[in-house]
Amino acid sequence: MPAQKSAPPKTASPARPSDLLTKEEHLELLKHLYLARYFDVRLIKEKRRGRLTGTLYSSHNQEAILAGTLYALKSTDWISPIHRDMPAFFMKDLRGKWGQDDRIAMTVEEVCSQVWGRSGSPGRARDNWSHIGSKSGHIIHSTSMLAGTIPVAAGLAYANKLDGGDAVVVTYNGEGSTAQGVFHEAINFAAVHKLPVITIIENNQWAYGTPTHLEYPLEDFARRADGYGIPGWVADGQDVFDVYDKMVAAVEYARTGAGPSIIECKTFRAYGHGDHDDDRAARYRPTDDVNKGRERDPIAVCKRILVEKGMMTQAEAAQYAAEGKGAPQTKDEDFPPEVVEYLKRGVEYAIKSPLPDAAEGAMWVFRETN
Amino acid sequence: MSVTADAPATLKKNYLTALKEAIDEEMTQNPNMICIGEDIGILGGAFGVTEGLQAKHGASRVIDAPISEAAICGSAVGMALAGKTVMVEMQFIDFISCGFDQIVNMMATYHYRTAGEVSMPIVLRGPAGAYSGGALYHSQMNEAWFLNSPGIKVICPSTPYDAKGLMKAALRDPNPVLVYEIKNLYRMRDIEEELPEEEYIIPLGKAKIRREGTDITLVTYGQNVYHCLDAAQKLADQGVSAEVIDLRSLNPLDEETIVNSVKKTNRVLVVNEAPRTCGFAGEIVARVNELCFEHLDAPALRLTRMDTPVPWAKPLELHVLPSVDQIVETSLKIVRF
Ligand SMILES: Cc1ncc(C[n+]2csc(CCOP(=O)(O)OP(=O)(O)O)c2C)c(N)n1
Ligand SMILES: [Mg+2]
Numbered sequence: 001m002p003a004q005k006s007a008p009p010k011t012a013s014p015a016r017p018s019d020l021l022t023k024e025e026h027l028e029l030l031k032h033l034y035l036a037r038y039f040d041v042r043l044i045k046e047k048r049r050g051r052l053t054g055t056l057y058s059s060h061n062q063e064a065i066l067a068g069t070l071y072a073l074k075s076t077d078w079i080s081p082i083h084r085d086m087p088a089f090f091m092k093d094l095r096g097k098w099g100q101d102d103r104i105a106m107t108v109e110e111v112c113s114q115v116w117g118r119s120g121s122p123g124r125a126r127d128n129w130s131h132i133g134s135k136s137g138h139i140i141h142s143t144s145m146l147a148g149t150i151p152v153a154a155g156l157a158y159a160n161k162l163d164g165g166d167a168v169v170v171t172y173n174g175e176g177s178t179a180q181g182v183f184h185e186a187i188n189f190a191a192v193h194k195l196p197v198i199t200i201i202e203n204n205q206w207a208y209g210t211p212t213h214l215e216y217p218l219e220d221f222a223r224r225a226d227g228y229g230i231p232g233w234v235a236d237g238q239d240v241f242d243v244y245d246k247m248v249a250a251v252e253y254a255r256t257g258a259g260p261s262i263i264e265c266k267t268f269r270a271y272g273h274g275d276h277d278d279d280r281a282a283r284y285r286p287t288d289d290v291n292k293g294r295e296r297d298p299i300a301v302c303k304r305i306l307v308e309k310g311m312m313t314q315a316e317a318a319q320y321a322a323e324g325k326g327a328p329q330t331k332d333e334d335f336p337p338e339v340v341e342y343l344k345r346g347v348e349y350a351i352k353s354p355l356p357d358a359a360e361g362a363m364w365v366f367r368e369t370n
Numbered sequence: 371m372s373v374t375a376d377a378p379a380t381l382k383k384n385y386l387t388a389l390k391e392a393i394d395e396e397m398t399q400n401p402n403m404i405c406i407g408e409d410i411g412i413l414g415g416a417f418g419v420t421e422g423l424q425a426k427h428g429a430s431r432v433i434d435a436p437i438s439e440a441a442i443c444g445s446a447v448g449m450a451l452a453g454k455t456v457m458v459e460m461q462f463i464d465f466i467s468c469g470f471d472q473i474v475n476m477m478a479t480y481h482y483r484t485a486g487e488v489s490m491p492i493v494l495r496g497p498a499g500a501y502s503g504g505a506l507y508h509s510q511m512n513e514a515w516f517l518n519s520p521g522i523k524v525i526c527p528s529t530p531y532d533a534k535g536l537m538k539a540a541l542r543d544p545n546p547v548l549v550y551e552i553k554n555l556y557r558m559r560d561i562e563e564e565l566p567e568e569e570y571i572i573p574l575g576k577a578k579i580r581r582e583g584t585d586i587t588l589v590t591y592g593q594n595v596y597h598c599l600d601a602a603q604k605l606a607d608q609g610v611s612a613e614v615i616d617l618r619s620l621n622p623l624d625e626e627t628i629v630n631s632v633k634k635t636n637r638v639l640v641v642n643e644a645p646r647t648c649g650f651a652g653e654i655v656a657r658v659n660e661l662c663f664e665h666l667d668a669p670a671l672r673l674t675r676m677d678t679p680v681p682w683a684k685p686l687e688l689h690v691l692p693s694v695d696q697i698v699e700t701s702l703k704i705v706r707f
Contacts, residue, residue, distance in 0.1 A: 124485040135451065135488050143475045143483075151444025151472060158445060159404070159452035162430055169448075182472070185441035192436060364486045365520050367544040 017072075017248035018241035023311045025095075029067055029240050030302050032094065034339045036063035036087035037299060037322050037330075042343055043086075043115065044327040047275055051351075053117060054128045057083040060327060061238075061270035064298035065202050068235075068243025069170065069263075071095050072251050075105065078156060080140035080149040080171040083130045083274075084202065086111065088172065090346075092139060098342075105137025108346030113353045120353030124360060138167070146177035150186035150199065157195040168196045168254045175264075176207020176215050178224070187260065191228040194259035198250045201262060202237065204269035205293065208277070209284055222264040230260050237267030238296040241305060268293025271327075299323035382562035385555040388530035389419050389495075392537035393457060395569070397427050403541070404449055406433040406442055407459030416461050417497055417556055439469035443494070447477050450490045455541060460496030463550060464510040477546050478521030489544040493537070497553035498526075499593055500643055500675070500691055504553075505682035511592065511644040516548050517621055517653070523574055524620040526550040528595040530563050532618055535572030543574065552593045561596075575622030579631070583613035586637040586701050589628060589654055591617040594641045594692065601697035608698075610705050620650055628654070629662045636667040637704050641692055646674040668707035673700050 021029075040060045046052050059066065066081075066088045073079070073092070081088035089111045093104040101107045106122060113120030114132050123132045123141065133141030140156070142149045153169040160167045177183065178201060190197040201221055205212055218224065225232025231253065235246040243265055250261045268290075272281030300323040306312040322334040332340050383391075397403050405423060407415070411434040414421030424432035435442045439460065446456040460466045466473070473494065480490050500509035516522045523545055527533040533551070540547035555561060580595060581602050588598040595616045602612040613631050617624065632638050638658055642651040651672035658670045676690040 122487075123483055126485055127483050131483065133484065135484070140448075140451065141480065141484055141488070143479070145471050145475055148444070148471065148476055151441045152448040152451065152476065154441065155445030155448025155450075156452050157448070158433075159449040159454050162404075163452070182440040182444065185436070185438035186444060188436055189438060189441040189445060360485070364482045364484075366523070367481050367486065367489045369543060369545075 016241075016245050018244050026306055026309065026311050028095065028098075029071060029244070030299070030306060031098075031336065031339065032067040032071070032091055033063045033240060033299050033302055034320070034322060034335050035342065036066055036091065038335045038339050038343055039087045041322075041327045041330045042347065044275065046347070048328075052115065054115075055274035055276055057086075057130075057274045058271045058327070059084050059087060061294055061297065062202055062204060062267045063087070064240035064243050064302070065172075065200065065237050065265045065267060066091060068240040069200055069247045071244050072247035073168065073170065075103070076138065076165070076167045077251075078138040078140060078153070078167060078169040080142055080153055080169070081130060082142065082146070082172050082174065082177070084174065085172050086115070086130055089130075089132065089139065092137065105134050105139055106132075108342060109349035112346035112350035116350040116353070117355070118350055118353035119356040120350065124356050126360075140169075140171075147173055147180035147183040147186070150183055150197070151189065153197050154186050154190040154195055157190065157197045158193060161195060166196075166255050168198060168251050170198045170200060172200045172202060174207055175201050175203040175205075175212055175221055176210060178221060179215050187228050187230070187262075190260040191230050194257060196254035196257075197260040198247075198254055199260065199262045201264040202267060203264050204267045206269045206273070206285065208273040209280075220264060222262055225262045228260075230262065232262040232264065235263055235265045237265035238298045238301050239305070240298060240302050270294055297323040381564050383530050383565050384557050384559070384562045385527075385530045385533050385552070386417065386419055386557055388534035388565060389537055389551060390421065390423075391565070392534045392541070393420065394423060394426070396455075396538060396541040397423065397431065400455055400541075402453060403455040403457065404431050404433065405457040405459070406435050406446060408435055408437055408442075408461045410434060410459050415459060417553060419551075420459065439465055440472050443469035443472035444476060446492050447472065447480065447490065450492050451488060455491040456493070457541065458492060458494045460494065462508050463496040463498035463512065464507045466494070466496065466512065470515070473522070473546070474516070474519040478519050480521075481545065482521060490546050491544045492546045493540045493549060494546065495537075495549035495551055497556070498550040499552045499554055500680045500687065501593060502554050503682065503684065503687065504680070506679045509680035511550065511642075513548070513550055513620060514644060514649050517650055518648075521546065523547040523622065524550070525574060525618060526552070526591045526620065527618060528552065528555065528592055528616055529561055531565060532572060532578070534565055535570050536574065536618060538569075539571045539574050542571070547574070550592065554593055572618075574619045575624055576619065577624035577627040578616045578618055579613060579627065580616045581612065581614040583611040583635065585611045585635055586639060586705055587613045587615060587628070587631040587635045588639050588641055588697065588701070589615045589617065590641040591620065592643065594643055597692065597694050597697060598641055600694045601701065604694070604698045605701055608702070610701065612701060623657070625657060625661060628658065632658060632662050633665045636665055637707075638666070638670045639697070639701055639704055640670070640672040641697055642672065642674045643691055644675060645677050646672070647677050649674055668704045671700060671704060673697060
C-alpha cells in the first residue's frame with residue numbers, strides 16, 4: 001500500500017489549510033524562514049570566530065520543516081526538537097507574537113545563552129545546545145539519545161489525555177533515528193492508546209555518514225506508519241506551505257482523539273553532520289547529490305509561492321536574497337533588518353550573561369525532601 | 371473467611387500483601403498516581419502484587435503496557451513531566467536492562483539537567499534475587515548499575531513491615547526510586563507479620579539493626595539478611611557475637627548506623643548476593659575505610675556472588691552464591707585475624 005502522499009485524512013477540512021492563511025501570515029512564515037536561516041548563518045560565523053564551543057548541527061535548507069510545523073500548533077502543545085532544530089526553541093509560539101516575549105515558550109536571549117553555555121540558559125547550561133526545554137513553555141528536555149523523547153511524548157500525551165487536555169505532543173527526529181528500538185516501542189504504545197503524538201521525520205537523506213538506504217529499505221519512510229495502524233504523510237520539506245498543510249491535518253487528527261501519526265518531510269542536509277564534519281562530508285557525499293539536494297532552497301520556494309499568490313512582487317522578493325547561498329557567503333544585508341536585530345539581541349544578551357557558579361555542578365542531583 | 375481480632379495468627383501478612391497494600395493505599399490517596407507495567411491490570415501482575423488494583427482504580431490508571439520496557443520507562447517520564455506520580459512494574463527486575471537508557475539518561479538526570487525545574491516522582495519496582503532456580507535472567511540483583519547512576523534512589527526491603535513502609539515513602543518521594551523486591555520473600559510464611567492498622571511510613575536512608583552483637587558487624591540487605599541472621603546464630607554457638615545490619619536503603623545510605631556498629635565491634639563483613647567486581651559490597655568496604663578505618667581490628671571484607679551469571683541447576687547456583695556456612699567461616703577468619 002502506498003503512503004498517503006498528499007491525500008488529507010477524512011477528518012481534515014477540504015481546502016488546503018495554507019490557502020486559508022492571510023497575506024500577513026504568509027509573509028510571517030517567510031520571516032520565520034529568514035529567522036531560522038539567520039540564526040544558522042550567524043552561529044556558523046560565531047563558531048568560526050572561535051566565540052562558541054560545542055557543535056553546530058546546521059538546519060540550513062531544512063527550515064521549512066520547523067517553520068511549517070510550529071505554525072500549526074497552539075502554545076499549549078508540546079514539542080521536542082533534536083540537535084538540528086535549535087531555531088525551534090525560539091520559534092515555538094511565535095505565530096502572531098513577534099516581539100511579545102512573555103507569550104512565547106523561550107526567548108532568543110535564553111536560547112543564545114544556552115548556546116553560549118551561560119547561566120541565562122533555561123537549564124543553566126547543565127547540558128549542551130539542543131538539550132534544553134521548558135515545563136511551562138511545553139518543550140520536552142531531550143538527552144543525546146536519538147528517538148529518546150518519543151516515549152516521553154507518549155507518556156505526556158497519555159497523562160494530558162487522562163486529565164482531559166487537548167494538547168498535542170510533537171517530536172522531531174532525523175530519518176536515521178527511526179532505526180532505534182525505542183522509536184518502535186513508543187509509537188506502538190502511542191498507537192495502541194490513540195495518543196495525540198505526532199512524529200516528524202526530517203528526512204535529510206543522511207544520518208551522519210550513513211545514507212538512508214542503509215537505515216531502512218523503503219522509498220517513503222512514511223509507509224512505516226501502516227504497520228502501526230496510523231496515518232503517515234509525506235511532505236515536501238522544502239515547501240513551508242506543504243509542511244503546514246500536512247501538519248494541520250495531523251494536528252486535527254490528533255486533537256480529535258483519532259491518534260498519532262507520522263509526517264515524513266523530505267529534505268536535504270546542506271552541510272556536514274555537524275560543523276566538525278563539513279570537510280569530510282564534502283568527500284563522502286557526491287557533489288552532484290549535494291547540488292541537487294540544495295536546488296530548492298525553502299526560502300526561494302516560499303517566495304515563488306508568495307509571488308504566484310500575488311502576495312509579493314518580484315521586486316519585493318528580490319529585496320533580501322538569503323537563498324541559494326552558503327552560510328559563509330550570506331551577509332546581514334541578505335535578511336530583513338528586524339530579523340538581524342532580533343537575533344543580535346539574543347547574542348548580545350548571551351555574551352553578557354555570566355557563566356554559572358562552579359558549585360552548581362554538584363546541585364540538583366536529587367530534589368530535596370522535607 | 372472471617373478474621374477476628376482474637377485470632378492474631380490470621381492477621382499476619384506476607385511481604386507481597388504488604389507491598390500491595392502500600393500501592394493500593396497510595397493509589398487511593400493520590401488521584402494523580404498512575405501504575406504501568408506488563409500484565410499488571412487484567413492479570414494483576416506476574417506475582418500478583420497489583421492484584422485487584424485495576425478493578426478498583428480503573429484501566430486508565432492501571433495500564434497493561436505492551437512488552438516495551440523502554441516505552442514503559444520513557445512514558446513514565448512523560449507522565450511525571452505532566453505532574454503524575456508513576457509506579458512502574460518491571461515483570462522481573464532483570465528486564466530493566468531493556469529500559470536502561472530511559473532510566474539512567476532520561477529519568478535519573480531530569481532534575482539535574484533542568485536545574486531543579488522538573489521532578490520525577492517515579493517508583494520502579496520488580497521482583498529480584500537469586501537462590502530460587504530462576505537462572506540467568508530471573509535472578510539478578512543489578513542494583514550496582516543504578517547505584518552508579520546519580521539521580522536514582524535504591525531500596526531493598528527484607529520484611530513485610532519494611533516493604534509497606536518503604537514503598538509508601540518511595541511513592542511519595544519526588545525522585546526516582548528503584549525498589550528491589552525479593553521474590554523469594556513474597557510469600558515466605560516465616561517472615562509474615564502483623565502490620566499496624568494505622569498508616570506508617572519508613573523514611574528512606576535508615577538502616578535497621580536486626581540483631582545486636584559486639585564482635586563483628588555483618589552488613590547486608592535483601593534475603594542475605596536471613597542468611598546473616600542464621601550465621602549469627604551459628605556464630606553465637608561458637609561464642610562469637612555478631613551484629614546484623616539490614617541496610618534497607620542503599621541510596622541514600624545510612625553511614626551512621628554502619629559506623630556506630632563498627633566502632634563497637636571493630637570488625638566488618640559485607641554480605642551481598644550481587645557479583646563481586648564493582649558491586650555495592652565493595653562500596654561499603656570503601657566507606658568503612660574512609661569513615662572509621664582507625665576503629666578496625668581486622669580488614670573489612672566482603673562476601674559476594676562469584677563474578678558469574680546466576681546458573682540454573684541447583685548445585686551450580688548454590689556454588690556461586692554466598693552461603694550461611696561461608697558467612698560463618700569468613701566471620702571467624704575476621705574475628706581471629
Ligand atoms: C542512541 C544514539 N546513537 C548514536 C548517536 C550519535 N549520533 C548523533 S546524531 C547521529 C545521526 C543522526 O542522523 P539522523 O537521525 O538522520 O538526524 P540528522 O542528524 O540527519 O538530522 C548519530 C549517529 C546518538 N546521539 N544517539
Ligand atoms: Mg538525517
